[in-house]
Each structure stands twice: as C-alpha cells, then as structure tokens.
Amino acid sequence: MKKHDPIHPNHGVQRDYPAKVKFCPLCGAAMESRMLMLENGERKVCTRCSFVLFPGPKLVAGCFVIDDGRVLLLRRGIEPAVGRWTFPGGYVDFGENSADAAIRETLEEVGMRVALGPLLGVFTDSMTPAITVVVYLARPGKEPPSKSDEASEVRYFARDDIPWHDVAFPTTTDALTAWVASTRKPRQSS
Known part of the structure; x- marks a missing residue:
C-alpha cells in the first residue's frame, strides 16, 4: 500500500x-499517567509540553428507519461485529451535529435520504462507556434501501421478527428494546 492510498478505518483500533x-497529539512526545491535582485521579500527561488528555465519549448517531411499522436493519459488512444486525449509523464528525450525522450515515450505509423524526433515545454500553449512541426515528426516502461495503444485507423487520440472537451491539439491543416498547399500545384500565 502506498502512503496516500485510501484505507478503510479499523474500528477495532478506534475503540482503543x-x-x-x-x-x-500536540508535540508527539511520550505520554505518561500522572496524578492530576484537584481531580484526585490519573490522566495521561505529555512528558514534554504537559498537555493533559481529557478524553470524552465518542458520539455515534443513527436512524431507525420505520416503514409500515417495521424497522430497517443492516447486516454489518465490516468489523466489529461483521455479519450481525444493527441500524444505519456511525461516528459523528467533529463540528457536525448528531442529527446531520444520522442522516449522512444512513445515506452512506443504505443509500437512503431519510426524513428525520424525533429522538428515540441515547444509549451507552457499560462495557464500552467511551461510546455514546444517539438514535433518531426516521421515515424512508424515495430510494429503496441498498447494500454497501458496510451493509452486506438490508431488511425491514416487524417487531416480532427482530433477530435478537444476532444483534451486533448491546446499544443496538437497548435501542431496539426501546423502539419495541414504544410501539406497544398502553393497557386500558378497567
């Protein structure tokens, strides 16, 4: 591979x-863990310029495209969780808002221009707390969903047909659970 050839991101490394x-990230010197005054906790600090790394969560945004009471899911064509089901979504770019990122990621992954609806919820995986996922409900655009490098299969699922045993991430399970709960009619009290 040549120095300037395009590459696919390695999402497993991103999680590191x-x-x-x-x-x-400022001067390239080594970082070391140091006790940070006032916080009473350790942070990575540059050994040369004293830059302190204050990591924040990485934001992911996506869409539950809903058509005729069914949710659009894609089978992941890339790692992590290749071959498992999730919804269209991905990392929010610096300077981009989550709603725009959800629309962009849906277009990139399944080829649909969607009409964004309300926020379904915000989800965090306790095993990977560095990633926070924002999920919006959306209406499908005119284009039918299509496969891509990131989506080896694309299908709508009714709530009773969701492949729970083959879902990609805990946050996908949490979001699907929230969506299913939102579709149930409230019980009438007698």
Missing part, C-alpha cells in the same frame, strides 16, 4: 482510544 494513547 483513549486507553492506549502513547504520544501527545
């Missing part, structure tokens, strides 16, 4: 941030 940061 910030725990495995070794070098200062």
